[in-house]
Amino acid sequence: MLIKTNRSKLLRGDDIPGSEITPEQAYINRRKFLGRSATIASGAALGLTSAGAYAGLQPDDDITPESIVTSYNNFYEFGTGKSDPVQYAHELTTDPWTVKVSGEAKKTGEFAFEDIVKGITPEERIYRFRCVEAWSMVVPWDGLPLKAVLEQFEPTGDAKYVEFKTLVRPDEMRGQRGFFSNIDWPYVEGLRMDEAYHPLSIMVVGIYGKDLPNQNGAPWRLIVPWKYGFKSVKSIVSIRFTKRQPRNTWQLLAPHEYGFFANVNPEVAHPRWSQASERRLPSSLFNPNRRPTLPFNGYADEVASLYDGMDLARYY
Ligand code: MTE
Numbered sequence: 001m002l003i004k005t006n007r008s009k010l011l012r013g014d015d016i017p018g019s020e021i022t023p024e025q026a027y028i029n030r031r032k033f034l035g036r037s038a039t040i041a042s043g044a045a046l047g048l049t050s051a052g053a054y055a056g057l058q059p060d061d062d063i064t065p066e067s068i069v070t071s072y073n074n075f076y077e078f079g080t081g082k083s084d085p086v087q088y089a090h091e092l093t094t095d096p097w098t099v100k101v102s103g104e105a106k107k108t109g110e111f112a113f114e115d116i117v118k119g120i121t122p123e124e125r126i127y128r129f130r131c132v133e134a135w136s137m138v139v140p141w142d143g144l145p146l147k148a149v150l151e152q153f154e155p156t157g158d159a160k161y162v163e164f165k166t167l168v169r170p171d172e173m174r175g176q177r178g179f180f181s182n183i184d185w186p187y188v189e190g191l192r193m194d195e196a197y198h199p200l201s202i203m204v205v206g207i208y209g210k211d212l213p214n215q216n217g218a219p220w221r222l223i224v225p226w227k228y229g230f231k232s233v234k235s236i237v238s239i240r241f242t243k244r245q246p247r248n249t250w251q252l253l254a255p256h257e258y259g260f261f262a263n264v265n266p267e268v269a270h271p272r273w274s275q276a277s278e279r280r281l282p283s284s285l286f287n288p289n290r291r292p293t294l295p296f297n298g299y300a301d302e303v304a305s306l307y308d309g310m311d312l313a314r315y316y
Pocket residue numbers: 069072073074075076077130131132166187215216217228229230231232233234235
């Protein structure tokens with residue numbers, strides 16, 4: 001079994017995390033005060049892979065403080081409150097971690113997490129993150145291009161979709177015990193293969209230059225920045241390539257409220273609230289920090305063509 005430090009070394013791709021080169025606050029402030037072009041330069045100065053790293057960011061997209069990103073969470077396996085995950089996710093053990101790969105692919109079976117991720121270099125991607133509940137953040141993720149992860153398993157021509165499932169372990173995930181929620185575990189999500197292969201789609205293994213905390217989905221979770229946050233399934237133990245569109249958890253729970261595509265769309269309201277604007281965290285009563293929501297969460301130039309000819313009000 002690998003110890004934690006070995007794992008982070010393996011995932012980081014080098015021995016020195018960005019956070020050690022530049023103190024975190026300085027790195028956030030630099031981005032905040034110098035604006036976007038300086039942001040790219042500082043990324044380069046940190047030796048980070050920059051391709052696509054800053055796509056979609058607006059000049060006023062300050063990085064959200066780490067303390068908020070790691071303590072205001074949705075992870076119903078630990079409870080439905082925003083602070084339940086940070087309080088209880090330490091009860092989860094993530095080492096060893098095994099991933100089952102199945103369905104329409106040549107290489108299927110049980111794989112050790114380390115074996116899947118080795119050889120793929122993590123890239124820092126600073127993305128806007130928009131929850132369907134109308135709050136948002138800007139997060140520096142360390143992610144593996146999802147395409148590189150999936151291609152290893154050689155999906156066949158019949159693989160039109162890919163489905164991901166979260167761990168079910170009620171002993172360590174207290175939200176899965178008893179009657180806390182009506183979710184039929186495991187939490188399931190899916191993407192069309194062309195969405196999964198898009199260069200912006202990543203499997204996240206770290207944030208702020210550190211290992212991914214349990215409450216954010218350790219040891220790895222999906223991030224697809226143009227979609228609502230519920231697509232970004234956490235603590236993944238199953239990858240299945242399918243011919244048919246998988247049924248995702250929130251769509252199963254409330255099909256008239258949540259769809260399969262879940263592309264961020266200010267023009268399609270949730271039945272119970274508008275999606276036209278969002279509350280950028282941190283926000284308060286006196287500084288609500290509200291801003292307009294952008295189509296595809298600001299990534300329209302990169303991804304709108306994936307949905308050419310589709311009625312986005314129907315396929316929400
Ligand atoms: N994945 C699992 N397994 N369980 C969950 O409850 N919540 C989703 C998504 N992934 C969720 C999940 C929702 S609704 C959101 S907004 C994001 O995780 C929140 O990610 P964060 O806590 O890292 O901000």
